[in-house]
Amino acid sequence: MASVLGCVLTVTAVYIGGGGESSKQKLNCVKVNGSKSFALEKMGVLRQDHVMPMPCIGGVDEDVDALEEHLRQNIPRRKQMVDPYRLGEMVEKGVGYRQTVVIRSYEVGADKTATIESLLNLLQETALNHVWMSGLLSDGFGATHGMMRNNLIWVVSRMQVQVDHYPIWGEVMEIDTWVGASGKNGMRRDWLLRSQATGIVFIRATSTWVMMNKETRRLSKMPDEVRAEIAPWFIEKHAVEEESPEKIEKLDANARYVHSNLKPKRSDLDMNHHVNNVKYLRWMLETIPDEFLEKHQLSDIVLEYRKECGSSDVVQSLCEPRFNQNTGLNGHAVSSQILQGNGLLGALNQRPLSYTHLLQTKGESKNEEIVRARTTWREKKHGAKLFPS
Amino acid sequence: MASVLGCVLTVTAVYIGGGGESSKQKLNCVKVNGSKSFALEKMGVLRQDHVMPMPCIGGVDEDVDALEEHLRQNIPRRKQMVDPYRLGEMVEKGVGYRQTVVIRSYEVGADKTATIESLLNLLQETALNHVWMSGLLSDGFGATHGMMRNNLIWVVSRMQVQVDHYPIWGEVMEIDTWVGASGKNGMRRDWLLRSQATGIVFIRATSTWVMMNKETRRLSKMPDEVRAEIAPWFIEKHAVEEESPEKIEKLDANARYVHSNLKPKRSDLDMNHHVNNVKYLRWMLETIPDEFLEKHQLSDIVLEYRKECGSSDVVQSLCEPRFNQNTGLNGHAVSSQILQGNGLLGALNQRPLSYTHLLQTKGESKNEEIVRARTTWREKKHGAKLFPS
Numbered sequence: 001m002a003s004v005l006g007c008v009l010t011v012t013a014v015y016i017g018g019g020g021e022s023s024k025q026k027l028n029c030v031k032v033n034g035s036k037s038f039a040l041e042k043m044g045v046l047r048q049d050h051v052m053p054m055p056c057i058g059g060v061d062e063d064v065d066a067l068e069e070h071l072r073q074n075i076p077r078r079k080q081m082v083d084p085y086r087l088g089e090m091v092e093k094g095v096g097y098r099q100t101v102v103i104r105s106y107e108v109g110a111d112k113t114a115t116i117e118s119l120l121n122l123l124q125e126t127a128l129n130h131v132w133m134s135g136l137l138s139d140g141f142g143a144t145h146g147m148m149r150n151n152l153i154w155v156v157s158r159m160q161v162q163v164d165h166y167p168i169w170g171e172v173m174e175i176d177t178w179v180g181a182s183g184k185n186g187m188r189r190d191w192l193l194r195s196q197a198t199g200i201v202f203i204r205a206t207s208t209w210v211m212m213n214k215e216t217r218r219l220s221k222m223p224d225e226v227r228a229e230i231a232p233w234f235i236e237k238h239a240v241e242e243e244s245p246e247k248i249e250k251l252d253a254n255a256r257y258v259h260s261n262l263k264p265k266r267s268d269l270d271m272n273h274h275v276n277n278v279k280y281l282r283w284m285l286e287t288i289p290d291e292f293l294e295k296h297q298l299s300d301i302v303l304e305y306r307k308e309c310g311s312s313d314v315v316q317s318l319c320e321p322r323f324n325q326n327t328g329l330n331g332h333a334v335s336s337q338i339l340q341g342n343g344l345l346g347a348l349n350q351r352p353l354s355y356t357h358l359l360q361t362k363g364e365s366k367n368e369e370i371v372r373a374r375t376t377w378r379e380k381k382h383g384a385k386l387f388p389s
Numbered sequence: 390m391a392s393v394l395g396c397v398l399t400v401t402a403v404y405i406g407g408g409g410e411s412s413k414q415k416l417n418c419v420k421v422n423g424s425k426s427f428a429l430e431k432m433g434v435l436r437q438d439h440v441m442p443m444p445c446i447g448g449v450d451e452d453v454d455a456l457e458e459h460l461r462q463n464i465p466r467r468k469q470m471v472d473p474y475r476l477g478e479m480v481e482k483g484v485g486y487r488q489t490v491v492i493r494s495y496e497v498g499a500d501k502t503a504t505i506e507s508l509l510n511l512l513q514e515t516a517l518n519h520v521w522m523s524g525l526l527s528d529g530f531g532a533t534h535g536m537m538r539n540n541l542i543w544v545v546s547r548m549q550v551q552v553d554h555y556p557i558w559g560e561v562m563e564i565d566t567w568v569g570a571s572g573k574n575g576m577r578r579d580w581l582l583r584s585q586a587t588g589i590v591f592i593r594a595t596s597t598w599v600m601m602n603k604e605t606r607r608l609s610k611m612p613d614e615v616r617a618e619i620a621p622w623f624i625e626k627h628a629v630e631e632e633s634p635e636k637i638e639k640l641d642a643n644a645r646y647v648h649s650n651l652k653p654k655r656s657d658l659d660m661n662h663h664v665n666n667v668k669y670l671r672w673m674l675e676t677i678p679d680e681f682l683e684k685h686q687l688s689d690i691v692l693e694y695r696k697e698c699g700s701s702d703v704v705q706s707l708c709e710p711r712f713n714q715n716t717g718l719n720g721h722a723v724s725s726q727i728l729q730g731n732g733l734l735g736a737l738n739q740r741p742l743s744y745t746h747l748l749q750t751k752g753e754s755k756n757e758e759i760v761r762a763r764t765t766w767r768e769k770k771h772g773a774k775l776f777p778s
Contacts, residue, residue, distance in 0.1 A: 069501075073559040074586070085476070085491045085561050085585075102474045105517045106510040106665070110658040112458075117656065121495040128494045132559070169660065170462040170521070172474050196474075197463070266682060267506065267671060269499040271558065276495070282656060293655060 079135040086129050095233045096178035097130035100196060103167045113166035116285075116298050117278040120161070123191050123205055124277070126175045136229070141272065146226040151214045157186075158208040159303045160240055165195075165202040166297065172196035178235045185222045186210045187230065190239035204239040248304055248372040251358040255318035259287045260362065262315040275309040280371055284357040287319040292377075296353075300376040306369040313361045315370065321352035322374070353377050468524040475518050484622045485567035486519035489585060492556045500769075502555035505674075505687050506667040509550070512580050512594055513666070515564045525618070530661065535615040541600045544608075546575075548596040548692045549629055554589070555686065561585035569623045574611045575599045576619065579628035593628040637693055637761040640747040644707035648676045649751065651704040664698040669760055673746040676708040681766075685742075689765040695758040702750045704759065710741035711763070742766050 082089045087100040107118035131137045138148050147153065167173050174194045182188040186208055193203035211220045262283055270276040280303075285293070309315065357373040471478045476489040496507035520526045527537045536542065556562050563583045571577040575597055582592035600609045651672055659665040669692075674682070698704065746762040 069557065072557055072584070072586070074561070075559065085489060087474070087476070100474060104510070104514045105660070106513055106667070108660060109656065110660060110662050112660050115656065121493070124495055125493045168458060168461055170464065172463070195461070197461070265671075265675060266679070267498065267504065267675075271494070271497060271499060271501050273499050278495070282654075286654060286656075290655070 075132060075137050076135050080133045083129070083133055086132075088126075088129050088133060090133060091176065092178055092235055092237075096176060096235060097126065097133060098174060098176050099126045099129060101126075101173050101175060103169055103171045103173065105169055108169045112169050114168070116161075116163070116301070117281055119163070119166075119193075119203060120277055120281060122173075122175060122193075123161070123177075126177050126191065127189055130177050130179075134233070144226060144229045146223065146229045147211065150220075150223050150226065152211045152220055152223075152226070153214050154187075154209050155212045155219075155308075156207055156209050156305055158305070159205070160207070160301070161203065161205040162240060162300050163203050163298060165200070167193070167195070167202055173202070178233075178237065179230070180234045180236060180238075181231070182208050185220075187234075188238075190237070192239050206238065206240045246374075248302065248374050249356060250369070250372065251318040251320055251356055253318075255320045255358070257287050257289065257319040259283070259317040262317060264309065264311050264313065264315070266311075269311055273311065275311070275313075275315075280309075280359060283315060283317045283359055284319065284371075284373055284375070287317045287357070288355055288375075292352075295380055296377040297380050298375055299378045300374075302374045304372045306371060307361075309359075309361065309370045313370075316360050316362050316367070318358040318360070320356045322354035322356055464521060464526050465524050469522045472518070472522055475521075477515075477518050477522060479522060480565065481567055481624055481626075484624060485565060486515065486522060487563060487565050488515045488518060490515075490562050490564060492558055492560045492562065494558055497558045501558050503557070505550075505552070505690070506670055508552070508555075508582075508592060509666055509670060511564060511582075512550070512566075515566050515580065516578055519566050519568075523622070533615060533618045535612065535618045536600065539609075539612050539615065540603045541609055541612075541615070542603050543576075543598050544601045544697075545694055546597050546599055547694065548594070549690070550592065550594040551629060551689045552592050552687060554584075554591040556582070556584070556591055562591070567622075567624045567626065568619070569625060569627075570620070571597050574609075576623075577627075579626070581628050595627065595629045635763075637691065637763050638745060639758070639761065640707040640709055640745060642707075644709045644747070646676045646678070646708040648672070648706040651706060653698065653700050653702065653704070655700075658700055662700065664700070664702075669698075669748060672704065672706045672748060673708065673760075673762055673764070676706040676746070677744055677764075681741075684769055685766040686769050687764055688767045689763075691763045693761045695760060696750075698748075698750065698759045702759075705749050705751050705756070707747040707749070709745045711743040711745055 079090075079094075081094065089098050090096065091098045101122060103114050103118075107114050107121075109115045128137075128142065131142050136144050138145050142154050143152065172195075174196045176192045176194075178190055180188045180190070187210075189207045189209065191203070191205040192201055193205075194201050211222055211226070212218065213220050264275045264279065268275050268279040281301075285298075354374065354376045357371075357375065359370040359373075360367045361370060468479075468483075470483065478487050479485065480487045490511060492503050492507075496503050496510075498504045517526075517531065520531050525533050527534050531543050532541065561584075563585045565581045565583075567579055569577040569579070576599075578596045578598065580592070580594040581590055582594075583590050600611055600615070601607065602609050653664045653668065657664050657668040670690075674687075743763065743765045746760075746764065748759040748762075749756045750759060
């Protein structure tokens with residue numbers, strides 16, 4: 001398994017758990033109503049509704065900073081059923097999470113529909129809020145207390161997003177997210193995005209997560225104590241009917257489109273100081289020719305993560321239309337063309353409807369894969385026709 | 390005035406008005422409970438709470454698309470006092486707007502604090518939601534019905550943002566925004582961002598808007614009918630104590646730092662098909678040396694907009710530390726250094742704490758200014774110390 005997966009970006013480190021607390025963590029010395037909660041009194045107006053236990057104070061600057069961060073973030077240490085500020089609630093008998101979001105003006109592109117980057121951001125946000133609400137977020141990046149004790153972090157190995165409809169500016173959406181088992185040592189996280197007005201499903205997504213030792217950067221089995229924390233949150237329910245089993249082939253220097261010398265900028269780094277997922281996606285999509293992007297919209301993306309990308313890496317983005325792959329024609333597009341009487345030649349003259357992608361770091365001696373991906377596209381329609389007319 | 394200002398990006402086109410409705414606009418043929426609202430019945434579950442009048446149907450595709458967009462966006466056509474999905478409410482006797490927002494995981498940078506880009510996005514979002522709630526948003530970009538009749542749009546001419554504290558991931562903020570008069574033909578829009586828990590003000594911002602003819606792209610006087618719409622919303626209250634009166638000098642090819650050949654990408658365009666404000670900001674900030682950015686945080690920015698930037702423009706970003714300007718030393722930084730006993734030489738050895746910026750399009754015959762700016766910075770502190778300890 002370790003050879004297939006790699007260490008990955010990402011702040012999303014999406015876990016949801018339900019277990020015990022360490023008494024050794026700095027922030028775990030808690031007295032809600034005790035003598036150490038003096039800062040609460042000094043704070044003046046404290047208007048948040050959550051239960052907000054306080055860490056103890058060590059008297060040194062770091063502790064004061066930690067306290068301040070704790071007060072300002074207000075991460076709950078007990079499971080919350082509703083969050084009035086995030087418009088979040090626990091569903092699925094208290095183990096799934098639902099959040100209502102409004103598509104914001106800056107989350108849409110020139111065509112007034114949400115960008116795929118914004119949608120990925122919302123997946124990350126709701127996943128982290130799920131963990132947040134669970135009361136077990138210990139380090140801010142999704143690790144459980146049991147994981148912290150074992151020096152483990154979550155890394156994402158695979159993600160698939162299917163977009164049937166793109167939400168538009170101002171549209172109210174409901175995002176459901178939940179977790180399930182994935183093999184013996186992994187976790188699956190799924191999402192469903194629905195129109196709040198009609199219940200129509202716009203987007204389905206699934207992802208796979210494994211644990212990695214923070215120091216050795218090697219993948220790890222799931223310790224029993226961690227399984228005990230998170231297993232109670234697992235649901236046997238899949239957002240994506242059948243995960244695409246087709247392997248994503250590795251591109252090489254012969255790829256049709258190549259963008260080289262891509263350098264992460266300060267603004268591309270997330271809280272983990274890794275290049276964020278959205279930047280990966282932009283690098284990949286910007287390698288597809290503009291003429292194609294103008295007339296098509298993304299309907300499906302599968303990402304296979306291999307290695308994390310840091311701020312000093314120099315990245316190369318490779319992209320190959322699947323239509324011309326030796327490994328096979330773009331089956332669906334071709335056969336529908338043939339059915340329409342255009343024949344195989346007609347089909348071959350068509351634009352591709354799928355691309356294979358690779359992001360890799362260009363090292364002096366060797367290249368290292370960051371992420372492979374496959375994108376599938378459909379022609380843009382004039383209207384989305386989500387309401388009967 | 391027309392020579393000073395220019396046509397500008399921006400989707401923000403921030404107006405708030407309160408007046409009549411045109412009976413000639415396509416979407417204005419409204420029968421809420423009448424025979425034409427058949428789509429409402431067909432829609433099945435309709436769970437939104439707003440009053441949602443329906444446009445009439447012309448029977449052609451564009452009308453169906455317009456109807457669908459109308460239903461999905463659900464822009465209210467009457468003033469709303471609260472918006473449960475945006476966590477928005479009217480304040481200041483019903484003419485100001487307040488929205489509660491949680492800083493999201495992807496809105497913060499590597500240091501866990503909200504990026505200035507995210508903050509500008511939130512200003513845009515709340516301004517548009519203010520207009521949205523007013524019931525008078527006619528074209529989706531902020532124009533009033535009176536402006537639509539006169540073929541006018543809003544353009545921003547100046548913006549200033551003062552950041553005393555940066556919110557952190559998960560922090561709950563309250564954003565207030567309101568409008569006021571600015572001269573005879575302009576409008577001012579202000580914002581205040583406060584910690585929801587303590588009421589401490591983190592950010593103050595102000596902006597100036599004028600009207601432009603959509604076809605001729607020339608600035609326009611404010612027609613009486615438009616004044617009648619928007620004047621009732623004006624408040625005599627300023628978020629920024631004293632707007633910086635100092636003129637921003639125009640940089641030329643002698644500027645210390647120059648980034649050339651900057652090209653907008655597809656993802657940089659907003660709903661108006663102009664380069665969005667955040668991209669401007671990135672281009673400007675990325676021209677400042679990395680060593681400086683690592684140790685400083687932005688405390689104040691003034692932007693003077695001159696011309697809109699389209700997708701085919703090639704942009705140059707110029708940047709000059711103010712410390713070394715002939716036009717004067719960085720007054721505040723120098724005098725505080727002198728007061729601290731370092732003398733003028735000591736002060737001159739310090740890093741600058743202010744930069745002048747210019748974005749311009751590089752034409753074949755001449756360059757054209759897009760935006761001038763001045764940024765002011767402070768050294769990064771270990772902790773923000775917003776709570777007494």
